Amino acid sequence: MSTTTAPTSTDRGGEVRIYLDPTNERTTITRSLAPRPASLDGKVIGLLDIIKPRGDVFLDRLEALLNEQGLRTLRFRKPTFTKVAPVDLRHEISTKCDVIVEALAD
Amino acid sequence: MGTPLPEGIVAVVKADCPTCRLVVPVLGELRAAGVPLTVFTQDDPAFPEGLDPVDDTGLDLSVALDLDTVPTLVRVEDGAEVDRLVGWSRPHWEKFTGVADLGGGLPEQRPGCGALNCDPEVIERLAARSTGLRSRRLELARLEDEHEAFYERGWTDGLPVVPPTPARVLRMLEGTTRAPDEVVAVVGPDFAECTVEKAAVNAVLAGCRPEYLPVVLAAVEAACTDEFNMHGLLCTTWFSGPVVIVNGPITNQIGMNSGVNAMGQGNRANATIGRALQLIVRNIGGGRPGEIDRSTLGGPGKYTFCFAEDEAGSPWEPLSVERGFPPGASTVTLFAGDGPRGMCDQKSREPESLARSIAWQLDSVWHPKLALLTDAVLVVSPEHARVFREAGWSKARLRERLLELTTKPLSEISAGAGGCAEGMTIQAGGVKDALGGSVGGGAGDDVLIPKFFPDGLLIVHAGGKAGLFSAVIGGWARGAVGSIPVTREVKP
Numbered sequence: 001m002s003t004t005t006a007p008t009s010t011d012r013g014g015e016v017r018i019y020l021d022p023t024n025e026r027t028t029i030t031r032s033l034a035p036r037p038a039s040l041d042g043k044v045i046g047l048l049d050i051i052k053p054r055g056d057v058f059l060d061r062l063e064a065l066l067n068e069q070g071l072r073t074l075r076f077r078k079p080t081f082t083k084v085a086p087v088d089l090r091h092e093i094s095t096k097c098d099v100i101v102e103a104l105a106d
Numbered sequence: 107m108g109t110p111l112p113e114g115i116v117a118v119v120k121a122d123c124p125t126c127r128l129v130v131p132v133l134g135e136l137r138a139a140g141v142p143l144t145v146f147t148q149d150d151p152a153f154p155e156g157l158d159p160v161d162d163t164g165l166d167l168s169v170a171l172d173l174d175t176v177p178t179l180v181r182v183e184d185g186a187e188v189d190r191l192v193g194w195s196r197p198h199w200e201k202f203t204g205v206a207d208l209g210g211g212l213p214e215q216r217p218g219c220g221a222l223n224c225d226p227e228v229i230e231r232l233a234a235r236s237t238g239l240r241s242r243r244l245e246l247a248r249l250e251d252e253h254e255a256f257y258e259r260g261w262t263d264g265l266p267v268v269p270p271t272p273a274r275v276l277r278m279l280e281g282t283t284r285a286p287d288e289v290v291a292v293v294g295p296d297f298a299e300c301t302v303e304k305a306a307v308n309a310v311l312a313g314c315r316p317e318y319l320p321v322v323l324a325a326v327e328a329a330c331t332d333e334f335n336m337h338g339l340l341c342t343t344w345f346s347g348p349v350v351i352v353n354g355p356i357t358n359q360i361g362m363n364s365g366v367n368a369m370g371q372g373n374r375a376n377a378t379i380g381r382a383l384q385l386i387v388r389n390i391g392g393g394r395p396g397e398i399d400r401s402t403l404g405g406p407g408k409y410t411f412c413f414a415e416d417e418a419g420s421p422w423e424p425l426s427v428e429r430g431f432p433p434g435a436s437t438v439t440l441f442a443g444d445g446p447r448g449m450c451d452q453k454s455r456e457p458e459s460l461a462r463s464i465a466w467q468l469d470s471v472w473h474p475k476l477a478l479l480t481d482a483v484l485v486v487s488p489e490h491a492r493v494f495r496e497a498g499w500s501k502a503r504l505r506e507r508l509l510e511l512t513t514k515p516l517s518e519i520s521a522g523a524g525g526c527a528e529g530m531t532i533q534a535g536g537v538k539d540a541l542g543g544s545v546g547g548g549a550g551d552d553v554l555i556p557k558f559f560p561d562g563l564l565i566v567h568a569g570g571k572a573g574l575f576s577a578v579i580g581g582w583a584r585g586a587v588g589s590i591p592v593t594r595e596v597k598p
Contacts, residue, residue, distance in 0.1 A: 017252065020241035020270045022261055022307040022389040024298035080587045082338030084294075 037099060040066075045073045046097035050081040055103035062101060111167075111187065114142025115203065116180040118162065118173055121153035123219035126177045129194050130154040132209045139205045148176065148222040165223045169232060173221040179203075193218035231273065239272060239286065241307055256311075261389060263381065263409055267311040278306040281316030282323060283598050290323050291330035294337030296392035300326055304390055305382070311389075312382035312410075317360045318375055321438060322382045324596045325350050325412075328440040329383060333590040339442045339582055340393040345405040346582035348387075349443040349483065350380050350412035351566060353426035354436030356596050357414035364414035366570035369446055369485070369577070380412030405445045413568060419488055420567035421495035428501070429593045436596040441483050441564060442589035446577035451490070457497040460490060461504060464576065465511035469557060471580035475519040475529035477555045481562035481591065483579040484508070487569035490576045505563050512557035519555060530555060559584065564591060 037043055045066055047059045063073050076093055078085050093100055117133055119126035133154060136143050146167055147159040162168055171180060175192040179202055182188070191202045195215040200208050222228055246255055252269050256262055268274065279286055279302070286303035293300045302323065309322050329336040329348050339346060352362055363373035371377065387393045395404065417424045426437040447470065451463035464484060471482050486494070494504055521529035562584060569576075582588050 016248070017246045017269075018272060019244045019246065019252070019256075020239060020272055020275050020307045021244055022241075022270060022304065022311055022385065023259075024293075024296055024300075024304070024390045024392065025242050026296065026298060026392075080338075082335055082342065082583060082588050083332075084337070 040069075040071055040099070043071070043098035044096060045071055046076055046093050046100040047073055048076045048078065048085075048093065048100055048102040050078045050102065050104065052081050052103070052105055058103045059101070110185045111180070111182040112142075112144040113182055113185070114144065116144050116146065116167075116171075116182055117177060118146045118148065118168060118171070118180070118221070119154065119159075119177045120148040120219070120222055121150035122222075123176050125194050125216045125218050126154075128212060128216055129177055129209070130157070132194075132199065132212070133157055135208055136203055136205055139203075141203055141205060165228070165232060168221055168223040174224050175218040176221050177218055178221070239275060239303055240301075241275075241303060243272075260394070261311065261385075263384060263388065265409070267385075268313050270307045270310040274310045275303070275306050278310050278314065278316050278319055279303065281306075281319035284323065291326050293326070293330050293386060293391035294393070295340065295398045296390075298390050298392065300330075300386055300390045305386060308385040308389055309378070309382045312385050313374065313378040314382050315360070315374070315378075318379050318382075320596050320598055321350075321352060321356060321360070321375075321379050321436075322386075324438045324594045325379065325383045325440065326386055328438055328592040328594040329387070331592050334440050334442070334592040335589045336387060336391070337393075339589055340387060340391070340399050342582060343400050343402045344582050345401060345403060345407075345444040346442045346580075347405065347408040347411060348380075348383055349407065349441040349579060350383060351425060351439045351441065351483070351564075352379075352412065352414045352437070352596075353417065353424045353431075353439070354596070355434065356436035357417075362414035364416035364568045368413045368416070368568040368570075369411070376412050376414070377410055380410030383412075384408065384410060407443070407445045411443070411445075415566045416488070416568045419491075419571075421491050422501040422565070422567060425564060425566045426593060429591075431593065431595060437593050438596060439564070439591060439593040441481070441579065441591045442582040443483060443579040444581075446485065446579050449576045449578060450574070451576075452574040455493060457494050457499045457504070458507070460493050461507045462511060464578075465508050467578045468508060468512050468563075469514075471557075471578065473528055475521075475523065475526065477514065477519060477530060477557045478559065479584060480588075481558065481564070481581040481584045483564040483566065483581075485569065485577040485579065486565060486567050487573055487576050488567070488571050489574045491567050501565050505565060508563060509556060509558060509560060513554050514557065515552045516555050517552045 047063055049055045049059055066073050074096055076089060133145060137157060145154065145157045145159045146162040147153050148162055148165065148168055151161045151163060153159060179191040180187050191198055193216060196209055200206055246252055253266050256267055261267060282302060284302045286301065288302045289299045290302055290305055291300050305323055305326055306319060309319055314322060328334055336348065357364060360375045362375045393399050415425055425439055426435060427433055429439065431437050449464060449467040451460055454460035454463060468482055472480055516530060517523060519530050521527060521531045523529055
């Protein structure tokens, strides 16, 4: 391995100590938010229910308010709030919607 | 060895050795006499002065010669060692080199010193450099406090960790036959691969002995299944963490505690196996409190929660056998659970009476008016188990009775009932659907709602021989929505 380190005189003198990294050694990537639209006019608004209790109540009300303004909405549901949304669902949302509102907590 | 041995006589010395310093003039005499002499130094590259020492501070040559003493003289012919002499002895050196009158004024003989490549600390370093370990290496200077350095890097759970030196990780890896680069599991929330090596590094941090590593690896495998859903368990606002229950001969082999204080502190295997799993979730998975871990209050079990079942003293088949593994198999069972809640019954001597006490305690999991949301582990202590044994109650019979006793009319546990807004809000038909039609009808329009699903009660036997106390470990969200208990065999 190119990363192995041969002992040197400083090893034995105790001047340098070597430890192995217990982490996944990944560098965190910070992603910026997608640009916010200036207006919702003409946009398709996704409403994602993660199936936490009463999330549907919140989204029903929000949908009614948005539809009153003539805005188009689409509803989505995660199979369970305890797991990451399936990749197909994420892809579907990204291709069908311009913005997404997620009802997070109960 | 990479380079051939120089022809003639090879002398290996170290400045730290009084006998080596003593023979420096003799080495000079040999050189002056025309002996083809090459001097290698193990520590100070400039020692011995004037003799053009060859730097063997990397100890490659010393290891290749398998030295145990300095000074050592080696006679090399055609690139191979043909004779060897250790320490200082005038007649022996004269015979070995063929030069007379060596070392005038020196004592007749002196023993040598231990060669540096035999120093215990150096042996570990030498082993570590040729391992193929792939983990990134962190170098700390002498004046850096290693514990502070690990805290700063976020490697710990808040308690000090054992410094993961390459030598310690190598020793840890001796605990398994699996290759260091084998992937054990993909750990959320970062969904990063955990290799055997990375698991070993974290097992060192946690304080494990090498023989615990197979249990740690099985626990990581079980935790990172889609069924167990470690990722979701980590993220929840609920109290739970992974509870590790170990069965089979491995528990005695590695000295796990299934008796007095089984779920408490003080046993190294119990404490560090559970901790290693949590450190892997933290360091490999990236799951940290306040980031992805959003538990409202958390619980002490999130440091470590691991214990063994007392199979020898149990009236029942072990949890592992109940879950489909043959008797004699060593397993880990992962349960997404809270801390234990104690249950006192010092008066019941009949199983029906004792089952009622247990059922009341089971009612309290999550909320007495919430049902079908979670599973639970019942840990039956020896004194309580005796009641069931003497009455001839099987584990299946106890479970069946507990499921009956924890079943309540919807009218009692519905939202708002009993002056309490919390409670069940689902429709009776919905409950029937969820249970596949297993909900029986109650009096009138009322229906009976079971607290637990039939497979939602795990029963194990553990604890000290004194105390009419058992424990209930409440669970997190159950089933496909949350977590399903997972059992994995411990493999060497």
